[in-house]
Amino acid sequence: MITLLSGCLCASAEGTPGLDVDLLIAQEVAARLSLRDRDGNHMTVRKDPELKSRGVRQKGDPEPDYVGVLGYVALQADWEVTRFNTFTQTPWQLPFYKKKKDGSFVVKSAINHKTPVLVFEQETVEGLGYVLYGYLKVIRLDTGEAGWIDVGQFVTLPYWTLPLEEAYKYGFCIAAYRERSRYLPIDRKGRRGPLPDDIRVLICDQTTSFRIPSRDRANNPVLGIIFRNKQGSQSYYRTFLRFNEEDLSLVY
Numbered sequence: 001m002i003t004l005l006s007g008c009l010c011a012s013a014e015g016t017p018g019l020d021v022d023l024l025i026a027q028e029v030a031a032r033l034s035l036r037d038r039d040g041n042h043m044t045v046r047k048d049p050e051l052k053s054r055g056v057r058q059k060g061d062p063e064p065d066y067v068g069v070l071g072y073v074a075l076q077a078d079w080e081v082t083r084f085n086t087f088t089q090t091p092w093q094l095p096f097y098k099k100k101k102d103g104s105f106v107v108k109s110a111i112n113h114k115t116p117v118l119v120f121e122q123e124t125v126e127g128l129g130y131v132l133y134g135y136l137k138v139i140r141l142d143t144g145e146a147g148w149i150d151v152g153q154f155v156t157l158p159y160w161t162l163p164l165e166e167a168y169k170y171g172f173c174i175a176a177y178r179e180r181s182r183y184l185p186i187d188r189k190g191r192r193g194p195l196p197d198d199i200r201v202l203i204c205d206q207t208t209s210f211r212i213p214s215r216d217r218a219n220n221p222v223l224g225i226i227f228r229n230k231q232g233s234q235s236y237y238r239t240f241l242r243f244n245e246e247d248l249s250l251v252y
Contacts (some may be wrong), residue, residue, distance in 0.1 A: 018220060023047055025141045026070045026118040033139075036119050043068050045118060049157035052169065055124060055132030063126065066119040066136055066154065073115045073138075074155040081238065086227045087174065087202045090252055097135060097148040105135055105148055114160065117149070118143040124151050139171045160252065165245050168203045175201045175224070175248035183219040183244040190215035201226055201248060203243075212240050220244050 026045045029035075035043040047070050054077060057064055075092050092113035097105040117138035124134030135148040159170035167173055177185075177199050184192040201224040212223060220242035227238050 007049060020047070022116045022141060023070055024095060026116075028122075029118055029139055029141065029144070030068075030236065033246070035118075037068055043120065045070060047085070047156075051156045052232045053155035053157075054153070055134075055151040057130050057132075059130055061130075062138070063124075064132060065122070066151075066156075067122050069119050070141075071117060071119065071154050071156045072158050073111050073113060073117055073149055073153055074159070074170075075113050076150070076190075077171055078152075078170060081202065081225060086201065087225075088227075090174070092172075094149070094153050097150075099135075099137075099148060111140065111147070111149065114158065117154075130209075157175075160250060163220075164203075164248055164250050167250060173203045173250055174252040175203050177201050177243070177247055181219075181244040181246040183216070183247075185241040185243050185247075186214075186216055186220050186240065187241055188213045188215075190239050190246055195226070199226060200251070201243065212242075213244055217242070222248060224248070 023045065024240075030043045030045050037043045045068055051066070051069065052058075052061070052064050053071075055064060073094055074096065075106060081087065087224050090113075093110040094113060095107040096109045096111040098108040101103055117140055119136045119138050121137035122134070124132040124136075127133045130213045132151050134151050136151050136154055137146065137148050138154075139146050155170060157170075159167045160172075160173055161167075164175065178197045179194065185195060203224050214220070222243045222245055224241055224243050225238050226241060
């Protein structure tokens with residue numbers, strides 16, 4: 001059963017093992033609002049984890065069609081990590097846009113990283129490197145509110161539910177460190193050293209790893225960042241380290 005309570009869509013899945021609640025809610029939303037696909041037919045809601053996330057495609061692949069796809073809002077892969085952004089403030093928030101009469105997009109509110117959404121309109125263009133740029137009109141499945149998100153902030157599967165070695169290939173996440181392997185974290189100069197148990201590590205865009213030298217990529221493949229506060233300062237300094245996968249547990 002699905003109901004709309006105080007603007008929040010809720011589903012009851014008791015006694016139904018394996019039921020995909022997000023998909024059930026999205027199907028109910030599409031039916032209740034009589035959403036249509038590009039051909040004017042009643043929308044068929046689908047999960048398509050094989051569809052490229054963030055508008056990315058390979059040469060020769062068709063342009064990703066996200067209309068009717070259940071997906072998730074996720075921090076973009078090229079998020080800039082600065083000394084004033086320590087990643088510790090969660091949930092991460094991304095812009096939620098509205099479209100003006102002149103066709104431009106302006107921020108109207110914020111939407112949390114991981115929020116499930118259903119896409120029902122798409123305004124994108126192809127850019128360099130076979131990447132789409134533009135916006136997707138979505139309905140939030142947590143509140144029922146409609147708005148627009150950047151296509152670069154849309155993923156087709158909740159990668160944070162995957163094992164660590166798969167999750168970090170899709171985007172940013174946070175892991176807790178605890179030494180289990182015999183390979184201590186290593187910095188770009190080849191220095192190893194212990195870290196406190198349960199220190200939080202930002203697992204960042206792994207494409208950055210090609211710009212960060214590694215002395216032991218075989219045993220410490222995961223690129224992460226830890227932050228330390230400068231004494232008497234509101235800013236932080238960051239340290240790039242490589243970790244062994246056994247020593248990291250996803251927490252966000």
